[in-house]
Amino acid sequence: MNRFGVIMDDRKRMVLSAIVNDYIATAEPVGSRTIVRKYKLGVSPATVRNEMADLEELGYVQQPHTSAGRIPSDRGYRYYVDYLMQQRELTGEEAALICKEYESKVKDIGQVIQRTGQLLSQLTQCAAMVLKPQSGMSAFKHIQLVPIFQSNAIVIVVMDTGTVHNRMIDLPESVTPADLETVSSVLNAKLQGLTMEKIKLVLIKEIYNELVGHRHFVDLAMELIQDSFSLKSEDKVYLGGVFNILNQPEFHNVEKVKTLLSLLEQEEQLCSLLAVKENTGAVTVRIGGEINHKDIQECSMVTASYQVGDRVVGSIGVLGPTRMEYAKVIGIIDFMRKSLSQALERVFQG
Amino acid sequence: MNRFGVIMDDRKRMVLSAIVNDYIATAEPVGSRTIVRKYKLGVSPATVRNEMADLEELGYVQQPHTSAGRIPSDRGYRYYVDYLMQQRELTGEEAALICKEYESKVKDIGQVIQRTGQLLSQLTQCAAMVLKPQSGMSAFKHIQLVPIFQSNAIVIVVMDTGTVHNRMIDLPESVTPADLETVSSVLNAKLQGLTMEKIKLVLIKEIYNELVGHRHFVDLAMELIQDSFSLKSEDKVYLGGVFNILNQPEFHNVEKVKTLLSLLEQEEQLCSLLAVKENTGAVTVRIGGEINHKDIQECSMVTASYQVGDRVVGSIGVLGPTRMEYAKVIGIIDFMRKSLSQALERVFQG
DNA sequence: TGTTAGCACTCTATCTTTATGAGTGCTAAA
DNA sequence: TTTAGCACTCATAAAGATAGAGTGCTAACA
The missing domain is CATH 3.30.390.60 (Heat-inducible transcription repressor hrca homolog; domain 3)
Known part of the structure; x- marks a missing residue:
């Protein structure tokens, strides 16, 4: 409850969820009519407008300008990821692709890392990074x-x-x-x-x-x-699929692309982005400002660590616009994290 | 001499040279007035216009549209590089930077390659590639x-x-x-x-x-x-400084950037771009279509091989817009090729 | 008290129109 | 052979007009 006495309720949650889902899908500010039409809330646009005003009050959404629909704020995405988003299983196709990749025998760690990164970027349509096993x-x-x-x-x-x-x-x-x-x-x-x-x-x-x-x-x-x-002075991280995120309309501005590219070319920066603080197996999501890096305010990162046995040795992650498909990406990262760990396990304990 | 009886003469050469130099500097089509004003040919704009019409006849320049100035064609750049361009010595600053880089002891080949690439992209403001020593x-x-x-x-x-x-x-x-x-x-x-x-x-x-x-x-x-x-399945080439070429106006189109990036992320493609046919020590310049790759029609590459002793073991190169500063880039590549060869020499024969 | 219809209003995006000016090609004179 | 002069072209920018999406507010309604 904030100073205006506005509190979150189920309908607000549905509206927020609709806004985030629709914005992720279309990259356009979402209006009240759209929500009513597509998401069948059973109320009128006017009601939804009231809810949206409240959500704005609460800091979950914002308006690009007075006569536009709403877009989620970082805080809105956070709420969505924590409470609203429904988990999404991998499609058979995705799972098959990953399993196929890891079923062949490991000849060279470097190659596994590279293929992992390529697959990750291909499936998530984001830039993928993989931190190599750390000594x-x-x-x-x-x-x-x-x-x-x-x-x-x-x-x-x-x-x-x-x-x-x-x-x-x-x-x-x-x-x-x-x-x-x-x-x-x-x-x-x-x-x-x-x-x-x-x-x-x-x-x-x-x-x-x-x-x-x-x-x-x-x-x-x-x-x-x-x-x-x-691991001084070594190739510590694989990076690939950067061109994927140029498909996103938020990167149609060349200045942004340049800023991003020059950041990603610095390996130390990549390492610090990938460095996982908590070694729990869980997938970590950082949204916009949470990444704490001025050059990627409008991006989110989804990362997870992988293990050999019970030792955390490295991590994988993707970088995409805040408007990324969190449910899908989280599912894929989690699956790949497990697959990679198993594959390495097989090498070392097999 | 072509079918119209137009032949190249000294004044045409001066005009072509002026067009190329000015276009490289400004990225704007060059008009007759500009040439007269900046390059003091001692003739009137009308005369220059006649010369330009001839140069177009000869295929060295072209007009983006009827009422614009001229820009060099691939063929024009080629003529410029082969006959008109005057060699440019490195500035003291550039030479110093390179020498400083190579004077320290080589600890790790990979690191030398990487630093070479970084320096190359920094000095040329192009994307730099370095093919590692081939076995x-x-x-x-x-x-x-x-x-x-x-x-x-x-x-x-x-x-x-x-x-x-x-x-x-x-x-x-x-x-x-x-x-x-x-x-x-x-x-x-x-x-x-x-x-x-x-x-x-x-x-x-x-x-x-x-x-x-x-x-x-x-x-x-x-x-x-x-x-x-x-060298199968290995990290064969260093690539860096891609963001540099985003400063060029020809890459303000995100589609082009995307095409380029997805090309550069494929290592085999990089290798084939860098693979030097002739093992002479000379610097090779390929302009636009000469690269023979549809995705980089509007780029040029400057490459050279480096040696250990008398064996050619790898090559260095840059990729930039056709409108690159050839004189400067060629000078730098040549200098770095020699410096790198010497540095490696010292390791292996020292 | 919560919900909704109605409506005036705002603001963007797009399209059209209208200059402006850089640069050309051609002609005729020097 | 060179050049001044001039009509012409075309891209770019600025200005105005229009359409439409979406809002917030008010008043009526259940």
């Missing part, structure tokens, strides 16, 4: 120092989530391939199966002692291992 | 089979250009980590330093004989090695 949660599996030329080598680090990192290092003149082999095997023996914290706190000294004389590039290797855990 | 030209360096769980492992292949490929494979129940070690070292010993052709033709049988009993996953490993050479 923060995974454990060290294997390290290998591969000599390339006299003076440099590649350090390869494999995590137990199947991700592989590599980087180039310089070698002191004196180092032989055999030395590299030694270092590789000591590191492997000592670090196997550990997470970053343990590596950091417990074992560094021990390794140092064992590898006296190779400290220089043990340092470099450790630096890489550390980077691997924090 | 077709490189030689096998190292393979490593890393067990992840009981039933699967990661095959890692390192090429002598410093690129690393990996993929997951299933293992038969019976295989032990020690077996993997054996296979790794046999493959390493046999394949070291060879290019694909040699591996294919000469050695497969030999390896089979040596690894009787492990044929199944030797097959898988060989498949990956093969894929590594052809």
Whole structure:
């Protein structure tokens, strides 16, 4: 109840629901006549007008100008998503497409991520992003120092989530391939199966002692291992289907497209958009200003995390106009989140 | 000389040059008055009009409509690029920016590629693409089979250009980590330093004989090695700075933007755009229809290949409107091509 | 007290009309 | 060969006219 004494009731909820549904479908402000005609409330347009005035009072809808219909406000969408929207099962076609994608054997994590993103954007008609498995949660599996030329080598680090990192290092003149082999095997023996914290706190000294004389590039290797855990300077997220949202009338303004594109080209920004705070399995919906980013005030994001076993390792999400089909998108994200988790599970526990 | 007996002469060349320069700068059709005023030809507008009519006859310029100035045709740009344009040295600022980028030590090939692309798009104000070092030209360096769980492992292949490929494979129940070690070292010993052709033709049988009993996953490993050479299913090209070209008035039409974006999101398409036919070091300019792709009739591409030693391993390029600043862009591409080649050289020969 | 018909009013979007002016091609004179 | 002069074209912008969707308010009604 607000200061005018207006409170939400069932009919207002029906009207709000009608407004949101119709606006999502048509992208046009919704008038009282339309609501009565299409949604059969059994009352007159005048009554609906009164309700709409109340809904505006409550902050759920707004008028672009005096003689236009109403469009939902961010708050209206929020109410809709939380209370009004009815869940929508995937169509057989959608489900089939997803299942088919994940039934084939996983050859390469990167490829699974990419295909997931493509499918997601195709099904939701939004821009899709997929955060690759993050090493923060995974454990060290294997390290290998591969000599390339006299003076440099590649350090390869494999995590137990199947991700592989590599980087180039310089070698002191004196180092032989055999030395590299030694270092590789000591590191492997000592670090196997550990997470970053343990590596950091417990074992560094021990390794140092064992590898006296190779400290220089043990340092470099450790630096890489550390980077691997924090995923520095890597391709962390898949982004695709951006052109989909250009179909939406709200993006017929090139300035907006430009702002959006330059945002999406910055990987750190994508990461922060995808970073899921709560690790519950649930699907998260952020609407307009809730995203808390000035360049995408008129967009919503639907995100969810995926797991390997019981570890949350990454997340998937879509970005679309606030006027997106929430019911459909939420259903798809949830389904894909589960499918992706299962597929990865099968790889690692299978 | 064409069927009307009109031939190119110096004054026509000056007029054409003025039209192209002015149109590049303003994006507006260029009229006879403007040319006389800005480019001081020392003749009257009427004279210039006659010349322009001739240039139209020759197919170098065209009129958007009867009472507008002229704009260059693809053929006009071509003539400009081939004969009229004067080379433009990089500004100190540009050169400094590029040099600074490449003076720091290379840690990771992927990162160099990415920074190269970012710099390229920033300097040219076009969309930039960089084809990563292709393995077709490189030689096998190292393979490593890393067990992840009981039933699967990661095959890692390192090429002598410093690129690393990996993929997951299933293992038969019976295989032990020690077996993997054996296979790794046999493959390493046999394949070291060879290019694909040699591996294919000469050695497969030999390896089979040596690894009787492990044929199944030797097959898988060989498949990956093969894929590594052809770079299948991998992130082959960096793309960035697409938002830059939205500043150009020719892209104020959202339909065009959409067409372009959906093209650029397809990696195979990017590859075919970047694939350089002639491996000469020269910078290649393709204008409008010369690109031979219906979705980018109104764009030009400037590309060049880069090398490691004397092997061409990849290429860089930009995509912009046909109305791009060719002189500047060509200068930048050429400079960056050399800088990138040198930087990679330093890594591999240093 | 809640609902509805009626009506005047507002505002946008669209269409038409009307300048305006940049730029041309042609002709005839220099 | 060059140029001044002039009639002509066409896109763009501004101004006005019209239509229509939708509103809020008032008064009557159940």
